[in-house]
Amino acid sequence: MRNKIDIIAETEHWIALNKPSGLLSIPDREQSEPSLKDWLNEKYGKVWIVHRLDKFTSGLIVFAKDEATHKLLSKQFEEREVEKFYLGLVHGTPVQEEGSIDAAIMEHSVKKSTYVTHAKGKASLTDYKVLHEYGSYSWVQFQIHTGRTHQIRVHMKHIGHPIVCDDIYGTTVPVLLSSLKRKKFKLSKADEEERPLMNRLALHAWKLKFTDVDGTTKELEAPVSKDLKAMLQQFEKWIK
Template sequence: MEKQILEITPEHSGSRIDKALSAFNPEWTRSKVQSWVKEGLILVNGKTVKPNYQLKEDDRVEVSEPEPEPLEIVPEDLGLDIVHEDADVLVVNKPRGMVVHPAAGHATGTLVNGLMHHCTDLSGINGVMRPGIVHRIDKDTTGLLAVAKNDLAHASLAEQLSKKTVTRKYTALVHGNIQHDEGTVDAPIGRDPKDRQRMTVIDGGRDAVTHFTVTERFGDYTLVECRLETGRTHQIRVHMRYIGHPLAGDPKYGPKKTLPFGGQVLHAGILGFTHPSTGVYMEFEAPLPEDFEDLLGKLRQRD
């Protein structure tokens, strides 16, 4: 069990302990902090407190973070949509709602659980919990991912991502009517200091570039194709929000009043890379999922 001592500054004075501590560490969610408080794992000035305790300046908070429970990957037959497979790489079309790899709260039902059932020869560069995973897409984003089946393939794909030679094109539905037909968002992305669970455009962030092209307009919504030059966490979601056109259905970066879709309306439809062994450029395409097509159909009928 790891112990940490936190000194409360004027910035967090008056804040609830769960809200303040979740700002110290992005992995300390408010619900996690609340449970630790109830279990007596968090002390303020040497005493237990209630989850709604309001911190005071100069409070001394002692956090005894419990050791994470070891996770074991359980192979599961998840009926993965395998678009391509050979001795080096796998290309899979991930459905909405599927987390890419196991983590706290998502030990089963992830893409990695399905991959472990489908094949056991996956690269180990990213460790036992992320075998074969070279890049990720968000839980509620659908579409194509490349998976490495050995370490040489993993290194090759990772280098291509680093050199920005991988083709990654997404289809997104955003709020508002984008007047110009195309554009580029070149703005650095880092963790939001006001909300550690979100990313934002911020000075000192990592460079991030998104190119977009308008493909269809629906009055108060616009369908765009986004091409990633870099691959930062939540990049398209953050960049489109930054230019005033957040993704429809996005609970984290979109407006409160948005389309009821069960997540951001975003699909990784085209993925291209140079094959690690043959040196031949390969490109794959996954059609829009049925719920995305249905939504577009309703917007067209409305207009």
């Protein structure tokens, strides 16, 4: 697991990493597979959870190395003092290039671990800004002012532009080069079928801004993962 995880920054009080897609942030109830927290516990003895990322969301995540730091950082997250930015690919392009989605979120009454917008839910606010339009897709920056489970995913479904390859709130249809190149696309003789440009949740935790233990402002950034970067390069090449 060490070879797959990039350490973004580290102090004696906390560690920030660029979590790869497909890796759990923390162990699930069944302890069914390794998690990032397991690896960190093995490396540091014990770490404390400050916040979480969905399994298939890549990007920036911070763990505390001591109880006092955990309390400090957790309080900032709970009181919405942390600035949190994400990047993601969505289906289509919102009518407004930037805006805010202010829609309360609650757990689905029947489908466990699935969430919906509902007036009786908890207040949830997401800002978005379209950075690039790529045909039937858009590359979007998000800032979340609340920390609801699946917040960006639920809100983008709410406005009709779900995150690409979202198996819960959208569709699992992968992004294919053939859909970009159209008539120019030819399958390699070595390949029996086309390899997708993207077949996992196209969402990346990009930046965090918080107050460090010494009172200074800390701003961290996780570079976009290799698979997302490669996909965007293909978009730039084939979509004018």
